Amino acid sequence: MYCDLHTHSTASDGTDAPGDLPLLAKRAGLSAIALTDHDTTDGIPAFIEAAGRVGIEAAAGIELSADPAPLFDDDGRQHLGTLHILGYFIRHDAPHLSEVEARLREARAQRNPQMIARLKELGMDIDYDEVIAAADGSIVGRPHIGQVLMHKGYVKSIHEAFLKYLGQTGEAYVRKDRLSAEEAIAAIHEADGLAVLAHPTQLGIDSAAQLEHAVAKLKKLGLDGIETRHSDHAPRDTEQFGRLAGKLDLVTTGGSDYHGSRKTVSLGGQKVPFAMYENLLEVHRQRGGG
Numbered sequence: 001m002y003c004d005l006h007t008h009s010t011a012s013d014g015t016d017a018p019g020d021l022p023l024l025a026k027r028a029g030l031s032a033i034a035l036t037d038h039d040t041t042d043g044i045p046a047f048i049e050a051a052g053r054v055g056i057e058a059a060a061g062i063e064l065s066a067d068p069a070p071l072f073d074d075d076g077r078q079h080l081g082t083l084h085i086l087g088y089f090i091r092h093d094a095p096h097l098s099e100v101e102a103r104l105r106e107a108r109a110q111r112n113p114q115m116i117a118r119l120k121e122l123g124m125d126i127d128y129d130e131v132i133a134a135a136d137g138s139i140v141g142r143p144h145i146g147q148v149l150m151h152k153g154y155v156k157s158i159h160e161a162f163l164k165y166l167g168q169t170g171e172a173y174v175r176k177d178r179l180s181a182e183e184a185i186a187a188i189h190e191a192d193g194l195a196v197l198a199h200p201t202q203l204g205i206d207s208a209a210q211l212e213h214a215v216a217k218l219k220k221l222g223l224d225g226i227e228t229r230h231s232d233h234a235p236r237d238t239e240q241f242g243r244l245a246g247k248l249d250l251v252t253t254g255g256s257d258y259h260g261s262r263k264t265v266s267l268g269g270q271k272v273p274f275a276m277y278e279n280l281l282e283v284h285r286q287r288g289g290g
Contacts, residue, residue, distance in 0.1 A: 001274035003032035004267055005059065006086065006198070006227065006255025010136070011043030013143040015260030018043030021267075022051040022058060028268040032057035032277040034088060034255065039064060039104040040139055041092035057277060062087045062097070063198060064184040065104070071181065071203070071214040081204025082168070083181060086196040086227060086253070087188035089284045094191035100179065105139065111174045112140055118172035119145075119165060124154055142166045143262055158262060185222045194284050196225035196253050200241055201232050212244055219248050224283070229254025229272050231265045251283045252276060 008014035009021055016024060018035060025033040033056060035047045044060045051058030068083035090097065116128045126148055134144040134151075146161030155161040165172040179187075188195040197218060205211045215226065228241040229252075245252045254272035256265050 001031045002268055003272050003274050003277040004030055004255050005034040005253045006036050007258040008037050009043045010138040011040055012037035012139055013141045015262050019046040019050040022054045022056050024267055026054050026056050030268045031274045034059035034061045036061035036063045036086050040101055044092035059088050060090050060092050065178055066181045066184040067178040071217050082202045084198035085184040086198045087193040089289050090191040090193035097187050097191040100187045114174040115172050182221045192289055194224040196227055198227050199230045199232050201237055225251035225253055228252045229270045231257050251280055253280055
C-alpha cells in the first residue's frame with residue numbers, strides 16, 4: 001500500500017482539479033493522498049468531499065513559501081535556495097491561515113506584472129492577460145508565465161523558462177514578499193496542523209553539517225517533520241534526511257510533488273509506504289489534532 005503526500009491542483013499551479021485528484025490517486029493504486037497547494041487552501045473542500053466519495057484516505061494540506069535567509073549564519077554569501085513548509089491535517093478555514101494566504105496572494109499579484117514588464121524589456125511579446133488566461137481561474141503564478149513563454153516559442157519547456165527567466169537566478173525574476181519560517185510554522189500550528197520541511201535539497205545546502213544546523217533552527221521554531229522522499233531526492237538524499245529526522249526527533253513524510261501535466265512527475269511515483277501516512281496521522285493525534 002502506498003500514499004502520496006505532496007500534490008498540487010488547479011487551485012495553485014497544478015493541472016488537475018482538486019475534486020479529480022482522489023480518483024486519479026485511487027486509479028494509481030494509492031491508499032492515501034494529501035493536497036498541498038502553494039499558499040492556498042481553496043481546493044480543500046472539493047478535495048475532501050471527493051476523497052470520501054471514492055473511498056481514499058485524504059489529508060488537507062498546504063505548502064507555504066518562506067524566507068530561508070535566517071537559517072544561515074551571516075557569512076557574506078547570497079543564498080539562492082528555497083524554503084517551503086508543508087502543513088498537514090490543517091483546518092482549511094482557520095482565521096490566521098486565511099490571513100496568511102491573503103497576504104501571499106497580494107504579494108504574488110504585485111510581483112507577476114513586474115515580471116511580465118521585465119520580460120517585455122528583454123524583447124518578448126507577452127501580455128498579462130495571456131497569463132491570466134493560461135491560469136484558467138486558478139491563482140496566477142510563475143508556471144503560468146512559463147506556459148505562455150513556451151507556447152510562444154521563447155523556451156522549449158517550463159523548466160527552461162524558470163532556468164533562464166523566472167527562477168531566482170533568471171533575468172526576469174522579481175522577489176516576492178515571503179513569510180518568515182517562524183510565521184509559516186505558527187500559521188500551520190494555529191490551524192491545528194503539522195509543519196514539515198519540504199524537499200530539503202531545494203535549500204541548496206551541500207554540507208550535511210550546515211543542513212543539520214538549518215533544520216535544527218527550524219526545529220526550535222516548532223518544525224514537526226522532514227519530507228525525506230521526493231522526486232528531486234536521490235536514494236542517498238532520502239537516507240541522509242531520514243537519519244537527520246531520527247537525530248532531531250522529527251516525523252518523516254514523502255510525496256511526488258505532482259503538478260499534473262505541467263511536470264513529468266507522476267502521481268504516486270515515489271512509492272511512499274502507506275505506513276508513512278499512518279504515522280503522520282498518529283503524530284497529529286498525539287499532539288492534539290482531530
